Amino acid sequence: MTEARSQHRLGIALVVAAAIAWSTAPFFTRLLPYDSWTILFWRGLFGGGLIVAIMLQGRAGLRDLTRIGKSGWLVASLSTSAMIAFIPSLQLTSVSNVAIIIATGPFVTAALAWVWLQEVPHARTMVASVVALCGVAVIVGNARIGSDILGIALACFTTLAIAAMTVMVRRHKDTSMVAAAALSNFLGSIVSIPFAGSIAGIPGADILILAMFGFFQVALGLTLFFLGSRLLPSGQAALISTLETPLMPFWIWVGFGEVPTLRVLAGGALVMGAVIADIAGDIRAQRPSK
Template structure:
């Protein structure tokens, strides 16, 4: 039997919501004059706390047991998520943002390869073609790859892509594990790792603490939870493809908040990414209906 349409539709909606939440990162970082590790510490603390509140409200005390004893699958997913988050910050410091963005856009191919090796799940030709179009759109959006990029920054970006791709596949492999608890645990682990490097930790005032709380709750808690839940219901390559919507949506929030009109190349690249994702979903739906 094929996958129920309701599960697939829910998976698509959740991953799209995750991409929208993740795309708000520039909006928050523009308003925070702190070092990245301080932001990562407070953001993870607020995000993990909100997710724990959700868990307790939904499941009671049993949620705390899931957090303290996540099982092999939950611990693996949380560890991979943490590795991806803490690799992202130094990668941005060591190389151009455009290099990081382009490498992130290659994630659908990495996730598809890992899913094939681990789960025997082969990506469709349609999704791979759509991923290529989305990759081209991201390259156009960020302005292309510059030569002479720092090797360390590129290496950390590759590590991040590998970790998030593996997390996507693991979420699908361990579908019976509480991914919400894993999301909370990953944020707390990220805060713990960031603590020794956070220079501005004691300089955060009340106003900025509120922004950090919104950053953690809206961008991280919702984004990571939606993605972990949604990726269980979709092929790993398709989930990663839908998540690339994050890149073209980023200029939208900057435009809304700071009146910075996106460049023409950003609009063209964004249209390619959105078109690739929509086309992949539409053709997949039509194919399933016929079969």
């Protein structure tokens, strides 16, 4: 029982760290004057390269790379599909629409886990997910579902792909998915080649930024999420990952001095409060009774 509690808390810490890493995406994107597909190509190349380099340091990592299996390919394909759909969804509809649709992820993930794994979502996590969704709505503000149906459909597909990926990782929790993280990065780079406008001729300083983007935001974030989500109920892992949304403006404030608006601060407080309350309630529930 003590070991299970320890693993559960480790899972929480890993997914929180993944959300922090993912939240740096706007910071790096702001530094790069290139189209999204060019950034996706280089980001995936550096991210996947780092994961492979780390895995090759040990025999177990090399074995995982050569024996990724059907589940690993499926997880990698879902991850890549989510990344690819996310970029055009932002181009075809408003960021507000995309953010709110993706914020429904904990509910979609919990529903899939319920059907697929018979994993009944905890009422506390569902209530916290509702509060977090309200917080995201406050942050983006004025979100309206307009006539841009394709962009909205792609955002819905992104949400479904991420949810299915999370449940798959949980279902195959005894299988290493780090190789799948590397594969998904490389697949993203390959798919982006026909659409990228300026892959070649990028200055050295920007290559360094792209490398940091791939290493920290993608490689570290995706690997931590895969490792952590194996140890948590799927709905809770998805809920914790919503910390990414309120942390995004924080990095823009740190890097560019743009002070978040009162609406962003209020919405961020709701999201962070919901996640912290769920984690605190979870820890209390796992304490052994005296």
